[in-house]
Amino acid sequence: MKEHFLHILVKKSLRSEGLMDSFIKQEKAESELEETHASSLLEKLKLLGQTDVPTLTDDTNIHCLTIIGQIEGHMQLPPQNKTTKYEHVIPQIVAIEQNPNIKGLLIILNTVGGDVEAGLAISEMLASLSKPTVSIVLGGGHSIGVPIAVSCDYSFIAETATMTIHPIRLTGMVIGVPQSFEYLDKMQDRVVQFVTKHSGVSEEDFKELMFARGNLTRDIGTNVIGKEAVTVGLMNEVGGIGSAMKKLNQLIDEKEVH
């Protein structure tokens, strides 16, 4: 009986010793982990001067498409241009349409324009997307950025953001035959038709903005800023990310009810 008791006691102390051992080990590992964490943090700070940001879960139901710089289509632009490439954007929109986990799409624009065909292609893709879309123009949404901005279900423009509406032009090229001018005119008409169809601006008003003189230093056209874009009927509302997200969530909810 006594022997048995002693045996248990020894076993107990051994176990606690083992526990102690593992506790020490754990503590050691933890301090090591902290050290490596600190060094990786330091590395990151060295690399970019910025640190970790909180992570979202993988299943975000709102995706975001940023369109920045030049919109690049048929022609590859020289590397000094920051570009948004057609072959990157179009498959992303297809993937968004197909993925049932994605409920809505936010388009963030800060573009100087670019290829007409590529810009109109992106606009048509967004306009025909079956999921709710909301766009925000931050900084600028110029030239071919205008049809992209208005292609969404609802469009916001930041108070300081601008949109330049001007005619399509060929710089440094002489129009040799009247047919070239007609071709140019038709191309411009496609932009005008798209914008007037997808926004509140009338064709007359839009063309007036497009051919206005005295507003731009080097060109004919108009530069509308924030509220002005809403007043002329091009955009829906002045706002930023908060209002855009709220609107998008509202559109998603409305769609789910129906």
Add this chain to the structure above:
Amino acid sequence: MLYTIIPYESIYANQSELNLSNPTIEWVEHRGKWVQIEKKNEQKKIVRLISTNPSDYLANEYQPGSLFE
């Protein structure tokens, strides 16, 4: 045809003046995302990420400046 506010001469500016020491930059597809990487001395550094999933931009492995793979 370009429809942009940037003058053509700026878009097609003389390249030899602009990037004399351009490190090799290329686009690669990685787990369904487009990643632009800069190759320099056998090291691949992330320059730009293209994805519509906002959480990808928060992932540590895709932070610009970090090493690729």
